[in-house]
Amino acid sequence: MDGSEYLNNTEICPFCTASIKNTKETILRVKEEYNYKDIEHLNNMLKVFSSLHLYFSEETYKQIEKITNNISGITDENREFLFSIKREAEVLVNQLRRLKNIGFVALEKENRIADALGAYKIDLGNFAHFKSELSREKANIINKTLDKMLEKARDLSIEISQQKRSVQQTIRNYSKEINIFLHCAGYDYTVSIENEENSENYHLKIKHKQCNNNIGQINNYLSYGERNAFALVLFMYSAIKDNPDLIVLDDPISSFDGNKKFAILNMLFKNANSLRGKTVLLLTHEFSTVIDSLKNMKRLEGLVNADFLSNKRGRLKEVSVNVDNIKSFHEIARENISSQIDTINKLIYLRRLLELINPKSMAYEMLSSLFHKRAVPSKKLSSTDFEDMNEAEISEANNEIRKHIGDFDYATEYQKIIDNEKLKQLYRDAKSDYERIQLYRVRFNQNSSNEVIRKYINETFHVENDFLFQLNPCEYDTVPYFVIVECNLEMLGTDEIETEE
Template sequence: MYETLSKNPNLIILDDPISSFDKNKKYAILQMLFREDTSFKSKTVLMLTHDIEPIIDSVKALGRIFKNQTNASFLQYKDENITEKEIKKENILTFTQICKNITEDKNINKISKLIYLRRNFEILDDKGDEYQILSDLFHKRTKEDAKTYRQEKDSSLTGEQFEIDFSAGMKKLKKVISDFNYEDLLKTIKNQEGLKKIYEAAENGYEKLQLFRIINGEFAKQDSFSDVMKKFINETYHIENDLIHQLDPREYDLIPEFIVKKCNDCISDLPK
């Protein structure tokens, strides 16, 4: 940094300078690069990164320090084209805010809404009755199967207590999605062709990957998927769970195109 400053350049380009560091070191490096007296804060800097954390910090914190002279953009490569979309302060949300916006949107199908709702419960570490119902639903369990599954995990759970827990979970879910109906949604999830249509209509990679996991729960056993790809798909639910703020996946598609294409091919090959 000091050598660069000594040359007094008109433009400084930083190519992913902090992605390989842990969270504490990232912020220490950002502090050194942009906030100290001897830093780049009076220079024009172009920073490229795959890491959302410095972007959030730059837009939310550095923007204030630099009197809104900090700009951020999301670059996406898709269909052999690169598109650029500005990231503004109002685009950085908590996942709870993202989930609320989606569940209140009448144009989004219920299955997609439930995908976001389930993840919101995970992020909040709220795995109560309503979370368990969604878990049973996504694993295609009938209510009776759900009771058996839970009793196998907890031998003290009586049929009566299961009904109480299930009823409590349904009540909470209906506060979010008023017409939530377990039996109807289970029919939708078990209807592979119908679910494939929902998958095909999904407009972002995050939703496609979650729908893919529901449709093809056995994909992890397929040799056509590398171990790295299996790990990525399985852990998409948990990406950035530790971040307080993030970008709406409907607006900023962070899933690599080659992952989505692989899932598309697999869905197309499923028997009808």
């Protein structure tokens, strides 16, 4: 390529080493006519055409071969012919790329999926240069796959149409009930079913009571809880229509406010147009759901079976719950004070009962002194100041405590509380984890270094937030397992303890 640069430096041809005495002018003229870069690009292009020859029609390949072997160069007609092949190839490649990227995003805005998929099929009648056996083979593979998708799309289209009609009919049948529910639950919305103009498509329309316009982008207006409420109601009507053997609701209302929880539960099991009378498994962490189902919704009496589930080390335990098990804290405290548990645990319940009834009584002060391991009972003057109780105050406190626990003796119980080995033995002998964490709290007055566990234990040692109605924690294993594991480690030095079944 660079040989012509040396023509003026020698009488020998830099290309063939022959004498250039009579040919130098001819060689220089070749340089003027010959653009090696154009030829290099042309050769590369023709190599591409050659490597793809199996995809070209027989006529196209013969013409390419003819152009390749033409020593006189490429004419304008040849160039246009090659460009026509390039244009067809670009269209075909773009269609293949669309096929490669086909998916939900590509089809989500298509109203008629079957028609949209049909547009992806490859018709070699539109690609005259590529009508070869190999091209047909590849196109057939793609088209057969699309035919299978089209078959499924048509089935899906039928099901979607059926679903649309079902939703339409459901909303029309139950829109009055849905709107009553929305009103009672405090949602300022109404629903209706409307069809699109010049369309068979129907949509659930939601309006705010203070606005006549339909809400467009639901996510921009409705909160997560409001969307869930709508979803639950529509699910209920869908389940009524499908009439399955079993309906599972996994903690469906725990994220709602108190008044909305009952409104939703009431809607789900209200009357004939509800899940009432069907087999429903409702799982929940909310005890208020159990209270409402067993105690407050009289229409469900005899229809609901409730069970308390606990899971420790992979062992699932189930304990039946009935309306008689739902007790006030006052009932539970008195029941456990009169039971056969150790006096220390009885006194803990009594202290919590007194905290609820009369937290300023001398009996409460005496029990607080006992659990804070004061040898002499004292009364609290401020957050940091205490004063020893006098004889009259001690007598008053003893009399009140002995109304509940007849053999109470401060000195005896104090010796038990300061004896760590005794507390450890009581901890081992306790019949429930709830009793254990009370004993743990007595021994470790500062409680755990873990803030979550410390808060849990402190709340159970005093009056709990849900003291109004609850299950007896000595009968139902309400203590989270990770809490008792931490207590076991600090109390016994091991994370396991043998318990009676």
